[in-house]
Amino acid sequence: MQLHSLxxxxxxxxxxxxxxxxxxxxxxSPIDPKTGKILDDTRIRxxxxxxxxxxxxxxxxxxxxxxxxxxxSDFTTLGAHSILLSRHLGNEVNYLEDLFGPYARSQxxxxxxxxxxxxENTRFYSEENIEKVPxxxxxxxxxxxxxxxxxxxxxxxxATAHRSHPSLVGFPLVMPSAGGRLLQxxxxxxxxxxxxxxxxxxxxxxxxxxxxxxxxxxxxxxxxLADKVLLTGLISHLFLIAKGKHxxxxxxxxxxxxxxxxxxxxxxxxxKKYGDMILTPADVAYLKGDARVEAPLDRxxxxxxxxxxxxxxxxxxxxxxxxxxxxxxxxxxxxxxDPRFARGSEGLLQALVSSRAVSLLGGGHLRAISxxxxxxxxxxxxxxxxxxxxxxxxxxxxxxxxxxxxxxQKFNSDK
Ligand code: 3PG
Numbered sequence: 001m002q003l004h005s006l007x008x009x010x011x012x013x014x015x016x017x018x019x020x021x022x023x024x025x026x027x028x029s030p031i032d033p034k035t036g037k038i039l040d041d042t043r044i045r046x047x048x049x050x051x052x053x054x055x056x057x058x059x060x061x062x063x064x065x066x067x068x069x070x071x072x073s074d075f076t077t078l079g080a081h082s083i084l085l086s087r088h089l090g091n092e093v094n095y096l097e098d099l100f101g102p103y104a105r106s107q108x109x110x111x112x113x114x115x116x117x118x119x120e121n122t123r124f125y126s127e128e129n130i131e132k133v134p135x136x137x138x139x140x141x142x143x144x145x146x147x148x149x150x151x152x153x154x155x156x157x158x159a160t161a162h163r164s165h166p167s168l169v170g171f172p173l174v175m176p177s178a179g180g181r182l183l184q185x186x187x188x189x190x191x192x193x194x195x196x197x198x199x200x201x202x203x204x205x206x207x208x209x210x211x212x213x214x215x216x217x218x219x220x221x222x223x224x225l226a227d228k229v230l231l232t233g234l235i236s237h238l239f240l241i242a243k244g245k246h247x248x249x250x251x252x253x254x255x256x257x258x259x260x261x262x263x264x265x266x267x268x269x270x271x272k273k274y275g276d277m278i279l280t281p282a283d284v285a286y287l288k289g290d291a292r293v294e295a296p297l298d299r300x301x302x303x304x305x306x307x308x309x310x311x312x313x314x315x316x317x318x319x320x321x322x323x324x325x326x327x328x329x330x331x332x333x334x335x336x337x338d339p340r341f342a343r344g345s346e347g348l349l350q351a352l353v354s355s356r357a358v359s360l361l362g363g364g365h366l367r368a369i370s371x372x373x374x375x376x377x378x379x380x381x382x383x384x385x386x387x388x389x390x391x392x393x394x395x396x397x398x399x400x401x402x403x404x405x406x407x408x409q410k411f412n413s414d415k
Contacts, residue, residue, distance in 0.1 A: 207331015
């Protein structure tokens with residue numbers, strides 16, 4: 001997609017004065033499981049700009065957002081998010097512990113221009129957690145109940161654009177809809193910066209969401225979009241196991257506990273075809289007593305899980321990054337919640353500073369580490385998206401963008 005020729009409506013295409021706007025954002029944030037504190041508010045800060053602009057244009061805004069996934073420790077209410085959003089907005093955000101029940105509907109009905117409501121975590125509602133085509137999502141209760149209460153729908157949630165959930169793809173089929181400012185910026189920057197011809201192009205994949213990363217590799221490698229894929233974190237353990245390498249019993253147990261071994265046949269198939277392009281760590285770090293200890297793979301003890309990549313791997317990967325023309329990095333290299341295991345991620349980010357490569361980074365953790373190291377300004381563009389960022393760059397269609405395009409065609413005369 002090219003700058004200035006977006007195929008969907010943006011906020012420039014509508015008059016918001018006096019309008020009730022339903023705004024979908026992605027303020028899904030890392031949360032401390034013990035304290036419930038939001039650890040990084042980058043996404044909240046970024047969306048506050050869109051909300052500010054909408055109320056400045058005379059709209060009243062009700063916000064839809066999710067946090068975590070059912071069953072996960074970060075699956076929680078949006079109370080803490082509303083406090084941070086109020087702070088970044090400089091305006092009171094009225095947080096409702098309701099999504100589309102009578103209380104939410106009466107509050108929406110009485111919204112005045114300039115007012116902002118934050119509705120409850122969309123994923124508390126079961127239908128939101130099911131992927132279906134937009135036509136089916138347009139018929140869900142969420143969409144049927146909320147859509148008549150608003151004049152316009154704005155989707156600013158680029159970071160969830162790879163999901164086909166009701167709050168993302170249902171509304172654009174039933175009402176005039178626009179991409180929000182953050183979504184617009186992400187699409188413009190990612191679309192213009194990424195040149196498939198900028199070779200060598202290296203992907204560095206780590207962090208959680210291993211199935212997404214495997215799927216991405218299955219797309220990228222056959223299309224020739226990646227010259228090398230450097231693996232860290234859980235996905236590297238998967239590929240090490242697929243190669244028949246020793247990762248120790250503790251790591252094997254974690255992989256089994258997370259159900260990730262089910263991905264082994266797919267990892268093996270990728271290795272068979274693209275083995276020379278897929279790099280796995282040669283050494284790793286684990287915990288011995290209170291200390292970080294490093295060892296080559298064959299010396300990993302059985303009683304300690306792998307928490308990070310080791311120095312030899314950092315050097316090998318860094319060398320490749322320094323010689324790349326494009327680097328796309330997603331997810332941290334280790335268990336960065338413990339500072340002893342942030343070393344791998346820090347080392348790779350430092351390598352980017354000394355590289356001439358154009359770098360695009362996805363996911364909040366890498367930004368947080370770069371900010372802590374004071375190098376964020378020297379690294380390329382940080383997308384607010386993790387999975388969506390990667391999906392977009394691999395040339396896959398993002399359902400939430402596709403439906404905005406369909407919405408423009410459908411509501412062409414309703415502006
Ligand atoms: C993200 O953090 O990548 C988005 O909020 C999407 O979250 P999900 O992978 O749980 O759908």
